[in-house]
Structures are given as C-alpha cells and as structure tokens.
Amino acid sequence: MQREFSLKVKLIVSFWLVLVFSLAVPSNYFIQSVEQKVDSQHLQYVQERMEIVQWIIAQEEEKKPEKLDSILKSLDFLDDARVSVLDAQGMIIADSRQHREEFEGMSSYIDYPEVVQARHETGYHTASDPWEDDRRLYMATRIDLSSEQEDTGYLRLVTPFSGLHPYFQHVSANLWKFVLLSLFLSCIVVYLMVTYLTFRLKPMIKMAQSIGQGNFQQRIQDSPGREFDPLVEAINRMAEDVEKSMELVSSQKSDLETIVNGIKDGLAALDNQGRIISCNQSFKKIFQHLDTINGKKPVEIFFNNSLQAACEEVLGNSMKQTRTMELEIKEKFYDVHVVSPSDQQNIGAIILLHDITDLKNLESIRKDFVANASHELRTPLTSIKGYTETMLQHPDIMQEKGTELLQVVIKNTDNMIRLLDDILQLSRIESTQDQVALDDVDLAAVIFKSWNNCSHYTEGKNIVFESELEQEGQLLVRGEAEYLGQVFQNLFENSIKFVPGEGFIQVLVRQEGNQVWVGVQDNGPGIPAAEQQRIFERFYRVKKDKKKVKGTGLGLAICKNIIKAFGGRIWVESPVPGSDSGCIVWFSLNRS
Template identity: 25%
Template structure:
C-alpha cells in the first residue's frame, strides 16, 4: 500500500508519455505537411512568375535569350527553373547547361502537364544532378492559346528537412517540458490521494492488531473524507463493543473463578477446554494438566464419563449424585447439559459440580440429633412414668421401696432438667443470644475455684488433680461464667472417664497474645475414628458409661461453642487406653466482642 502512489503515478507517466509521443508524431506530420504545402505554393507562384516573364518577353523561340532570362534566377532565390518544349527537350535551366541535360519528357511532373493536360504537375524525388531530394512543380507554357512547353520550378528538400529538424527539436523541448510538468503534477496528485489512504490502511492494520483506540487524522475531503469518517466510526464502535465484551468476559471469569461449584467445559471433540478453581480442587489437579485432555481421563474420578457420553448422545440434560473416595469421601451433585453455538448447533457439554458432602453430613447429624434427643428424653420419661404409675396403683406398700422409687423419679427428673437446660443453653449460644460479659480474669485462680466445685467427684474416685502454681497469675479477657463452664466440663470429663485412682492435670501456658489451657488425663482415651465427632451433640464414645455418669452428651458441644465465642480454638489428642489431652487456645485480648 505504501507504493500505491508510485503505481498510480507510473500509470499516469506511461499514459502521458504515450500521449506525448503520439502528439509529437501528429504535430510533426502536420507541420511537415503544412511546410510542404507552403513550399508547393511558393514553387507554383514562382513558376507562374517565370511563365509570365517568358510570355511577356516573347523569347520562347530564342533559346539563348531564354537561357539568359532563366539564368538571372540562379542567385536571387534558392530555386531552380527549367524550361522544356513539348517533346521534353530542355530549352533553358537556371543552374546547368541545357545542352548537356537529358530529355525531361519522362519526368512525372512534365507528363502531368504535357500529356495529362493538368494545370500543374508535382513530384518529389532524388535528383541525380543535385544528389539530394527535390520537390518539382511544372506549369504549362502557353503561347497564343496553345501549350508550347512547360516551366518547371524545383527546390531542395534539404531546406525543408533542416526546418523540420528545427521544428521537431523545438516541439520536443516543448512537449518534454509539458511531460515533466504533467509528471510532477501527477506525482503530487497521486501522493495527495494515497497519503490519506495510507493513513486509513495504518489505522485498519492497528485495528486488526486489536488497537481499537487508533483513529484516522486527515483533512481530506470528498469520498476519502467520508471513508475516513466511516473508519473512525467503525473503530469507535469496535472499541465500545470490545470494551463491553472484555467487561462481560471479566465478569464471567470472576464469577466462574469465585464459584464454590466446580465448572468444566468439554468441546465437541471430547477435550476439556475450561475449568475453574473449584473444579481443580475437586479433582485435586492443576488445570494445566487437564486442559486439552479427553473427558474420559478427567471424568474418571467421579465416574462422570458415562454421563458426559449420555449428554453427547441424547443432547439432553443429566442430573446425578456422584461420589469420590480419594483422598477422602466427597459427595457431588452433578448437573450436565449441552451448550450450543450459532444456529443452535451443539458445541460440547458443560459440567457443574456442587459439593454436598457437608450437606449430607449435616443431614445425618440432624437425623442423629433427632434420634438422640428422642432417645435421651425417652429413657427418663419412661422411668418417671413407669415408677409413678407403679406408685399410683397402690401396689407398693413398703415405705423403703416407695422412697427408692421416688428417688429414681427425682433423679430422672433432674436428668431431664439438665438435658433441657443444656439444649436451651446450646441453642442460645449458637444463636449468639448469650452476650459475653468481658472482664480481666486470673485464669489460675479460676482453675483453683473450679477444683473446689469438683472436690466431691475427686474424692469419690480418688483422682489426683494437678493444678497450676497458684503464685503464677495468668490473665486474659473473657466471660468468667463461660470460662468456668469450659474448665468445669473438661476437667469433669477427665475425672469421669479416668479409672479410680487416676490422674488429671490442668496446666496453663502463655505467650505474647494467647493463653493455652491444657487438660490431660490417663483415662480410657478416645478411639481414633471417634475423634472428629466428639464435639457433635449427643455423640458418645461409650453410651452406657456416659449415661451412667450422668452426662447429657452436650457438654463438649457447649464447650466448643463457648471457646469459639471467645475467638479461641480447641484441639484434642488421644489414644485409646492411654488417656486424652484437650488443648484450649484463647486470645488474651478480645478485639471483636
């Protein structure tokens, strides 16, 4: 495109050159014809003059007198005059001796006059006597009404050739100057046309390279100006559309990237073309290792391949629940559907996976919770109802047995009261309806106060309880009642699940920001498979022993929520038959109460 001006200029150069050459030949021919016509007329005029002189002098019959008359025209004018009779014999000549000259009857111009009776005869030929081309014009010589001979005038064409050469040179100079000026004008015109076109082409090239900010800057008018405005309007429209597409693409990418559901796209060739971060997490592989792979390889983990194949075959949506057991169990709600391109042509399959593992776990927990609450309530209610009905029947008359039944009813009612109270407290804690009353606390002193509350259980089981050094104060910010309940539950569990004569140790450790409360016992321990579930409501490792100990199965669940309300964490380490260690980490300062 950068040489378009050169091609345009070259085309005009060639056209102008052809026109100039043609014009040169035409003008040269016209000038030569014009010059020849002028020369012919001049020869005729002079021949007529000589004819009139001969007629006036009546010297036709006197050859010597005629020769002298004709000889007088040798120098004044550059013409040659020859007089012949009707037989072609030369009677007189202005340049040569007529006696030595050949008969001229065969000359074309002489024959035209003497034989053809033309008013004049004309001929151009090479003169043997003069040795160059000559133009001859002959007129009849008339005496008393009869043709008695002919007068011929001739002129060398060398004069015409010299004049024509001069004219051709001048004409060449003039036409050359015209061609040069036309070439310069053509070049300027081509450049003026192609310069805005070059600008337009540069802009379109930048648009092709996705530089949509480029615009045509030209002052061209007419069609070029209209084209420039159209290109600028097109560029502005493209820039607006591409900006909108990029924004939509960024929004779509952000949405897909931040979706908790896994998204994967399989093209018509069965290759994976798109995958978000959640899908990478579900498949436990980076997308760089999966993009471009066949869906049979990628979908084998959740057994998705048959479902993808079914969508390709039936072109219908599929909704299934799929499972994976490595590295741990996952339950996925899988939605598969075809996606379409232009003309509603199927382009592949889109797969969306929702992780419902936690939902299923919570559903199971809820089901277990309902079953446990029903079971926990059923046992004391059954006992109270049974013993009360026995007493009401009047069948028991023994005072000692009556008191025993009443004590059972009383104990079971207290158990019901504790169960209901724990459920209500747990519900309030979860709903954050029990705000913390924060104040600076000495955790060492609080641990010693709790030990006094548990003194009866300690003495009953002859448990050795080790407490922190009372002289070493450990302070933090917290709710005294809630922290007391945490220590009471954890230490109480340690005593309850430790064999008679066992040991429970409560220790405190602190750093710059946190305090660690550690409760260790050498009791029965917790099986490894039960560790993840001990903080669930009503979950018991040993149901018979837990119920016998008077627990409701909600203590550790309450402890966990109370610790979390203090922005803390609880960990457990245990080996069955060797003991259990609870580690509670609490911040010294409650920044967000």
C-alpha cells in the first residue's frame, strides 16, 4: 500500500515540530507575556489619568458644557490623550482638543463599545486607527453632570496604545528567521540519516514486498543488523500466520458462496450508502437483462420508489428491523423482505426476493375453479329444479312432455356427474402416479375407441376425423389402456369444442428413437403463446374462451398427470406450422 508521506518527510516534519515547540513557542510565549504586562501597566496608567479627570470634574458644582470644555482644555497632564464629555445621548458637550463649533455637528457615541460597557462599569477596548498607523485605547466611564446626580453622562478618553509593540514585532521576526534556518539545517541532517537507513533496510524491504504480493512462502533470511532481528522474526511469523488465515478465509468464502448461490431466493447486500455490493446467482438471474448490478441503488434495479424508501428506512435506523412488500417483476410476483443485519458496520441492509408466482397462480386457479365449478354445478341444478317444479305443478305438462323433460333432467345430472368424476379422477391419478401398472397397449385401437366415445359431441358440426395409424396392432406402446383412452378422449373433446362448424381433427404419430410422439391436431382458433405454459394447470382455461366454451379446466391437467405417470411429457404447438391458427397437443410415450 503506497503511503501518502515518506519516512523522510515524516522525520523532517517531526524535527521541525520539535524545533518549533522548543524555540518558537516558548520565545513567542515570553514575548507575548511581556507585551501583555506592558499593556496592562499602560492601561493602569491611563485609567489613573482618567480617574484624575473624573475627580476634577466632580469638584465643579456647576457642570455647564462651556465650563467643562474649559477645564478639559486646561489639563496639561493629558499629553497626547484626547478627553471628551458626552451627555446621556452620547453627544460631545466638551472636548480637550476640538472647539465647540467643530464637535457640535458630530454623530452620537452612545453605541460605541467603550460607552456601552461604561453603563455598568469602566469600559475600554483597543483598535487600530484608520487614519494613523498605530493602535488606540478607547476608555469611558459614567459621570454625574449635575449636583443632584440626576443628569448622567460619560467621560471618554482616547490615547495611543502602541507601547513596545513594534519592538516586540521586530524581536519576533528575528526569532522566526532563526527558527527557519534551524528547520533548513535539520532537513539536510534528516535527509542524510534516512538515506543511510533506507540503504540498510532495502534488502529487508524487498523481501517484505514479496510477502505482501502474496508469496507467503517467502521468508526473510538475512537481518540488516542485530537491532532489526525482532522485526525480521515478527515479519516471518506474520507471513506464516497470514498464509494460514488466507487459506482458511478462502475456504470459508468458497463454502459461503456455494451456500448463498444455492439459495433459490434472490439475495442482495447493500452497503451503508444504500448501494448493492454483492448478490447471489438467483438475484442475477432475475435481473439478467441488466449489464451491471453492483454499485447501483435498489431504485435503479427495481424502478420502485416504495422499495427504495423501505431500504432507506432500514439503513437509517440502528435498530434491527424488517420491511416486507410484494412486487411484480417481469410478470412474476415476489415477496420482498428488506432486513437489517445485526452488525451494520459493513452491510447496511439485505434484500431477499422470494418467488410467489406459483402461489399466486394456485390462488388464481383456486378462484377459477370455485367460479367454474359453481357455475357448472349451478346451471344443471337450476335446470333440474326448474323442470322438476314444472312437472310437479303442472300434471298436464307431465303427461304430454314428461319423457322429454326427464331426459333434460338426466342430461343435466350426467353433466354434474361428469364434473365430479373429472375432479375425483384427477385426484386419484395424482395420488397413484407411481402405482400405475404399465403394459403393452395397441395405440390405434385406443385412438378409434376414444373417438367413438366422443362422437355424440359432434352433433351440429361437420367434423372430419383422420388418423395416421389406420390399422389396429400397427404400433404398440407402454401404458395403461383405460388411462390412455382418457387422454385421447379429453383431447378429442377439447378439439370438438373449439373447431368451427366445418371442423378437422387429426391424430399425428412420429417415431423418435425409443419414443413415440403422438399429436392431436385441430383447426380451431389456437392458443395464445403467453398462455401455452399454463393450459396444463388444474382449472386453468384460456381467457378469451372462458365465456364462449363451457368447461372446468381439468381435462388437460388430467392428461398431463397420466402421461407423466407413463414416463412421458406433454406440450402444445400453436399455431399449426404453415398456418396462423390451429393447435397440436403433443405427448410422448415409450415404445414397447
């Protein structure tokens, strides 16, 4: 580490300080003490003359301005001092030097420092005369201007106060010349001494620099002299201790980084100025669109004033505390905790991001399910109740259309049973995924059987159905026939719901190594790209089709869990290649 000042400079400055304190300070103190003593005696002398003037004025019974002016001008012991008598308003009414016509138009002295002090006691102060190059003493005291002591005024005296000050200045100047000469000579002596010392220490300095650069195995072998033997031993021992400490710190740092980067939650540390100094890999992944993170304030990363305010509140409070809020970042939701560490010396605050997107989605799914299930159950129940009440209240309608009405009741009852069956089936599949017994299944036979089971849903539409597997026994896959049929039936029902009046549904088959990819393609409106990752969630339905097409949002979730139990995966491709609409739901199966 490069120091600001060298050893030479420090020693020279040290010698200078010693000389200054040993020569200049005592001498200057002595000169000031003598000067203060002389000034004190001078002040006492002036005060005595002031008291004499005050006594002379007090002896006069009639203190008219003309009389006072005459008395002041007659005093021959005043030398070069000027004495004035002021009235209560600070105006000159008598003066030892000036005639009355000269001072009658002068301004008041009532606010002058010495006059203000004289209201309580004798007041004085010294100041430089702006017209003459010397110091002046200004002194004032209260006097009675009437025999009844009802009219008061002030006696003001001004006299030169230079005394021995110029002489002391001359002595002080010579003293500083001597000190400067001593400083110059000491500089030369110290320079020669330090140069010699540096030459002797140069080998040891080089060895110490080598150790400081990270070569902790290096040791100092030779000492410049016996005086430096303890220093050499201390440096060698320090290098050994530092080597061990660095190994320990490096190991602990590596372990800590592994732990922090293994945390799924985003983690960032702020310094006491509120800037990010470190963050884990999860935090960097959340903000991977940013070039740099360290050195920025939270508001520059999150663009959220509330979070910045929370960080500043935690940083500004010495007590340990936590601030929590919820933020949306790049279409994901996070619980954000701003925590103050127990020791805020190096780290001022910690920001923790916990991804709650899945919880939000589950909550949304739950709400959708409640709404959908309530609607799907309420509609048939309302219909059943209505038709049943009609038959009970109108026996004639029961006789004429009883069979037709009962068929409607049965149809709505079947719809409710189907909804409940889907819920129970999904629950059963999720709880028994690892217990599904796999066997060889004829893929073509399952396809055609499932389509026949769904054919009654095609009423009112002209739908063309095709399959690339035309013969049974053509391809065997690993699975369970009933569950696999449920997958095809759910996919066919979805396609039938969404295709237009002139519909087209086709089963595609691709053989990829040891797997078979099966796809159900239709010419429906397709699925928006933003929702393709969520259509396999329970109770999720494409937003634009919620009100147009009935359903519970369970079909694709059932398909996903069945295919997962078979050891495959399921995904969607929309729009169909070469078109701007349509959809293909693909899933993979293992070949027999």
